[in-house]
Amino acid sequence: MPPNDRRDDEHGAAGEEALIEQYWASLAAGFPGAHGLKDDCATIEPLPGSDLVVTTDALIEGVHFFPDADAADIGWKALAVNVSDLVAKGAAPLAYVMQVALPAVDHAWLTSFTAGLAAAQKAFGCLLAGGDTDRTPGPLTVSITTFGSVPKGRMVQRATARRGDLVYVSGTIGDAALGLALRRDPDLRSRWNLDDAACRLLDGKLSRPHPPVALAAALLAHASAAMDISDGLMKDFMRLCRASGVGGRLEATRVPLSEPAASVVAASPDQMQLLMSGGEDYETLACIPPANAARFEQEAEQGGTRVTCIGAIEPSAAGIAMIGVEGVPMHFTTTGWDHFSVG
Amino acid sequence: MPPNDRRDDEHGAAGEEALIEQYWASLAAGFPGAHGLKDDCATIEPLPGSDLVVTTDALIEGVHFFPDADAADIGWKALAVNVSDLVAKGAAPLAYVMQVALPAVDHAWLTSFTAGLAAAQKAFGCLLAGGDTDRTPGPLTVSITTFGSVPKGRMVQRATARRGDLVYVSGTIGDAALGLALRRDPDLRSRWNLDDAACRLLDGKLSRPHPPVALAAALLAHASAAMDISDGLMKDFMRLCRASGVGGRLEATRVPLSEPAASVVAASPDQMQLLMSGGEDYETLACIPPANAARFEQEAEQGGTRVTCIGAIEPSAAGIAMIGVEGVPMHFTTTGWDHFSVG
Numbered sequence: 001m002p003p004n005d006r007r008d009d010e011h012g013a014a015g016e017e018a019l020i021e022q023y024w025a026s027l028a029a030g031f032p033g034a035h036g037l038k039d040d041c042a043t044i045e046p047l048p049g050s051d052l053v054v055t056t057d058a059l060i061e062g063v064h065f066f067p068d069a070d071a072a073d074i075g076w077k078a079l080a081v082n083v084s085d086l087v088a089k090g091a092a093p094l095a096y097v098m099q100v101a102l103p104a105v106d107h108a109w110l111t112s113f114t115a116g117l118a119a120a121q122k123a124f125g126c127l128l129a130g131g132d133t134d135r136t137p138g139p140l141t142v143s144i145t146t147f148g149s150v151p152k153g154r155m156v157q158r159a160t161a162r163r164g165d166l167v168y169v170s171g172t173i174g175d176a177a178l179g180l181a182l183r184r185d186p187d188l189r190s191r192w193n194l195d196d197a198a199c200r201l202l203d204g205k206l207s208r209p210h211p212p213v214a215l216a217a218a219l220l221a222h223a224s225a226a227m228d229i230s231d232g233l234m235k236d237f238m239r240l241c242r243a244s245g246v247g248g249r250l251e252a253t254r255v256p257l258s259e260p261a262a263s264v265v266a267a268s269p270d271q272m273q274l275l276m277s278g279g280e281d282y283e284t285l286a287c288i289p290p291a292n293a294a295r296f297e298q299e300a301e302q303g304g305t306r307v308t309c310i311g312a313i314e315p316s317a318a319g320i321a322m323i324g325v326e327g328v329p330m331h332f333t334t335t336g337w338d339h340f341s342v343g
Numbered sequence: 344m345p346p347n348d349r350r351d352d353e354h355g356a357a358g359e360e361a362l363i364e365q366y367w368a369s370l371a372a373g374f375p376g377a378h379g380l381k382d383d384c385a386t387i388e389p390l391p392g393s394d395l396v397v398t399t400d401a402l403i404e405g406v407h408f409f410p411d412a413d414a415a416d417i418g419w420k421a422l423a424v425n426v427s428d429l430v431a432k433g434a435a436p437l438a439y440v441m442q443v444a445l446p447a448v449d450h451a452w453l454t455s456f457t458a459g460l461a462a463a464q465k466a467f468g469c470l471l472a473g474g475d476t477d478r479t480p481g482p483l484t485v486s487i488t489t490f491g492s493v494p495k496g497r498m499v500q501r502a503t504a505r506r507g508d509l510v511y512v513s514g515t516i517g518d519a520a521l522g523l524a525l526r527r528d529p530d531l532r533s534r535w536n537l538d539d540a541a542c543r544l545l546d547g548k549l550s551r552p553h554p555p556v557a558l559a560a561a562l563l564a565h566a567s568a569a570m571d572i573s574d575g576l577m578k579d580f581m582r583l584c585r586a587s588g589v590g591g592r593l594e595a596t597r598v599p600l601s602e603p604a605a606s607v608v609a610a611s612p613d614q615m616q617l618l619m620s621g622g623e624d625y626e627t628l629a630c631i632p633p634a635n636a637a638r639f640e641q642e643a644e645q646g647g648t649r650v651t652c653i654g655a656i657e658p659s660a661a662g663i664a665m666i667g668v669e670g671v672p673m674h675f676t677t678t679g680w681d682h683f684s685v686g
Binding site: 033035038039040041042043044045046051052053054055056057058060062063064085086088089091097098099101129130131132134135136137138139141143145147148150152155157158159227228243 | 376378381382383384385386387388389394395396397398399400401403405406407428429431432434440441442444472473474475477478479480481482484486488490491493495498500501502570571586
């Protein structure tokens with residue numbers, strides 16, 4: 001194709017077919033519709049009575065990860081950020097296709113990247129169905145499109161929250177934002193009084209997010225609306241409320257924090273803003289009618305996912321607010337991260 | 344997210360949501376599963392008794408198109424190269440998701456790109472279902488994943504060619520390769536005696552490929568194997584033969600050429616090599632059992648697609664060859680374009 005007219009011998013050791021054989025084929029093993037990655041297309045046969053749920057997200061070096069990021073972490077995270085969207089819609093992950101743009105062929109990097117993807121596949125229950133590998137003069141880019149399955153017409157929507165719903169989050173909030181702050185400024189560690197284990201936990205939440213795959217069934221059964229939290233709790237809550245045409249109130253004191261995050265807030269209460277808007281949580285934000293709340297909590301717990309009620313949906317006229325200590329609404333100078341903005 | 348911590352106001356005019364509203368939403372109008380691009384996922388409800396066929400391909404500035412390429416052409420081609428894969432599998436295009444990485448927000452560029460995509464959608468019969476827009480420090484990249492529909496279990500495979508099959512191609516071969524050669528070296532125009540109309544035709548085949556969407560039904564009904572021709576006729580034919588464990592023979596004199604391409608070959612017979620290996624044809628290569636050939640030709644013609652028999656599948660022991668003038672096998676110094684190779 002046009003400018004870079006790179007050709008190689010059909011047997012060339014670094015051609016796309018060699019990369020498929022050496023790295024990608026193992027990720028597709030066991031998925032019949034991948035056709036061994038030897039055809040031009042994959043086939044996906046949805047379960048009878050199911051809709052296919054589709055989401056796409058890219059990780060770009062220098063935008064979504066640091067140039068020195070561990071290759072295995074990049075592989076894990078590229079799939080995890082996609083699975084996070086599926087889970088919040090009540091979908092069970094099935095398969096994904098991947099477009100990788102590589103600045104160079106680095107076999108050690110590719111081996112590690114493939115291992116990270118393989119671990120994520122196993123954790124999230126999906127396999128590679130197809131892909132496309134290109135050389136790029138620019139930054140490494142991994143663009144994944146993931147497929148999940150929900151019973152026909154049952155995808156949990158963002159725009160269907162109802163007045164009176166209770167608002168839940170899975171897991172803990174703000175760990176990745178702290179992990180990122182620590183990467184940027186290692187001096188924060190002593191200012192925040194964090195030990196090795198605490199730093200590892202926060203960094204791990206940034207580099208290897210674990211979307212709550214076990215929660216999908218409980219969401220499907222009980223949620224009136226949901227979305228994943230990727231751009232900051234406050235921003236994503238505002239999006240959900242606006243899409244649904246409702247107002248809502250979250251209470252900062254009820255937001256579940258990990259032990260390290262709680263100790264950061266104890267040492268430096270201002271950081272609560274960062275936790276609520278830092279993004280990259282890859283947890284689920286769910287609206288549950290009060291009548292379903294007990295069963296939702298119980299089924300989430302049975303699946304091993306911690307869920308916490310942090311607020312409620314209100315009439316549109318009530319606005320959207322985060323209530324801080326002593327009932328005072330928090331003011332956000334920034335509500336969260338945007339994947340795209342003019343610099 | 345990590346390094347470039349760009350935030351913008353929720354109402355920021357250039358945030359991802361503004362881009363969706365201003366450009367992408369119009370492309371999704373009419374596809375219910377797109378949810379107006381306001382949810383995190385799309386839903387795709389395959390037709391009863393159908394498999395979903397999926398393919399993914401990226402266009403990267405400086406690799407797949409020139410930096411000064413027309414934005415509308417980039418939009419058209421990003422979808423066309425994907426649709427080409429679907430068509431060759433016998434699939435009817437349904438929808439696509441798109442990941443765009445932009446180095447900057449250029450509204451004139453975005454307007455033109457969107458118009459090119461809209462024209463391609465109309466030509467190929469599919470709509471935007473979802474997407475992801477990011478800022479990139481690198482080259483503009485458009486990564487599309489496209490969905491099509493085939494009756495359950497009926498995808499036309501690459502690896503199922505059978506000895507005795509006749510080998511057909513759709514359209515004409517080599518025009519895009521000549522268009523690219525002319526872009527690189529405008530002096531070729533006079534050496535090849537091409538007039539304005541001829542140059543426009545060749546350049547148009549490069550910048551606005553038209554995969555033969557109307558051919559899908561005839562392939563489904565009659566082909567034992569097929570794939571699209573994107574990396575050069577010779578290379579893709581070799582791939583099909585190897586995947587199927589067969590040999591095969593193509594005859595260069597039977598390969599259909601456009602009028603401008605035929606006159607180039609008349610002026611410069613050596614260029615036949617380029618036509619057979621230049622790539623970017625986005626036509627279909629199909630293997631048809633002789634008993635189906637007459638009906639295949641008839642149904643293709645009824646759909647408005649020209650198909651030409653250019654060879655046959657042979658036993659594996661016969662090898663894979665392109666027969667040139669006077670029955671002499673052609674020797675290829677390069678068989679075709681690889682999307683990826685070590686520089």
